[in-house]
Amino acid sequence: MTASTTLEGDGREADLLAGFESTIAHNDRIEPRDWMPEGYRKTLVRQIAQHAHSEIIGMQPEGNWITRAPSLRRKAILLAKVQDEAGHGLYLYSACETLGTSRGELTEKLISGAQKYSSIFNYPTLSYADVGTIGWLVDGAAICNQVPLCRTSFGPYGRAMIRICKEESFHQRQGYELLMTMMRGTDEQRAMVQESVNRFWWPALMMFGPPDADSPNTAQSMAWGIKRNTNDDLRQRFVDMSVPQAEALGVTFPDPELRWNEERGAHDFGQPDWDEFMAVVKGNGPCNAQRIAHRRAAHEDGAWVREAAMAFAARSRDGHADTTREETK
């Protein structure tokens, strides 16, 4: 345990590394108390935290519409969906904490901007159709990303992903069903759906991250079994899945280069605007400031509640102790 401080430290460290690498090579899982290279731990903390923050911030664009849902049915569905996203954030924070990072630290790093969340949530939700489009395309892209992560090499992360994936299919289906309902409505409603899809298509493609050529950490993450597919692989998979769904719905994607490539057995498609992506990641998207300000306000406004609950817990403990003493008299 204190190997690195002893003289034989280097030999022991090499043994530990060999043990770690053989666990990865056997496709076994790494568990929190196992020895792991610092880089592996850091990469995981960064990725899981970013993932957790995305679930938490991701509640805002849709939460925006809860009070204005068009029916009680839609309101109940949206509430349940947003509550699930909170749950996803909590599963992931829980996994991240097993790596020795505290919850308070994670929250602090989110609201100070030290850790990121998915850039998709920095786009506004302008109409109720966006609730449907987010469920269909944004949760759909999340599912593409998350299903392979169920087999990620770090045990707690994989287990959180399995739990999350079970819940995501409801998210995607409710969104698609909402859009189908609107497509059966008036011309105006159909136009709302198409307009919403036009706005979200490119940001959804950006959710898979930069092209492989500009993603220098992918190779190491794949060697460690943290990631199982490259960004471009997953993006391709998402496009191929979405095209027939769009046809069934009766909408188009705003990409003139999108077409079936017989030779590749896959769709060719255009590239998102990566300059826009970088600008949004750097904090200059339409809603970055608003999202963080909202999260910060919720955290700070809730401080007295957290403190009061602690004080109440402390007093109840003392109270119980008093009663016990009373009884033994």
Next chain:
Amino acid sequence: MTEQTSAEWPLYEVFVRGKRGLNHVHVGSLHAADDDMAVRHARDVYTRRNEGVSIWVVRSDAITASSPDEKDPMFAPSGDKVYRHPTFYSIPDNVPHM
């Protein structure tokens, strides 16, 4: 910030019994101010879809584990005791029900 972190609600580990006849299984952790709140939060976080019929919570700092490593020498003694497994004994194929 340090102050805020130290005032953080304690961490609890959550165990859920999926249905009658099964063991409680560890599902994850959460923060709560006290035991009662931990049970209520566990219900909201880990059983939104009938995943359980019973919940246990225990403060993480109350758990004693076998060793800091999952590759524990404590389990080594069982490694060489192959005679504890039924496959150690060869029984002729014509002996039934064994």
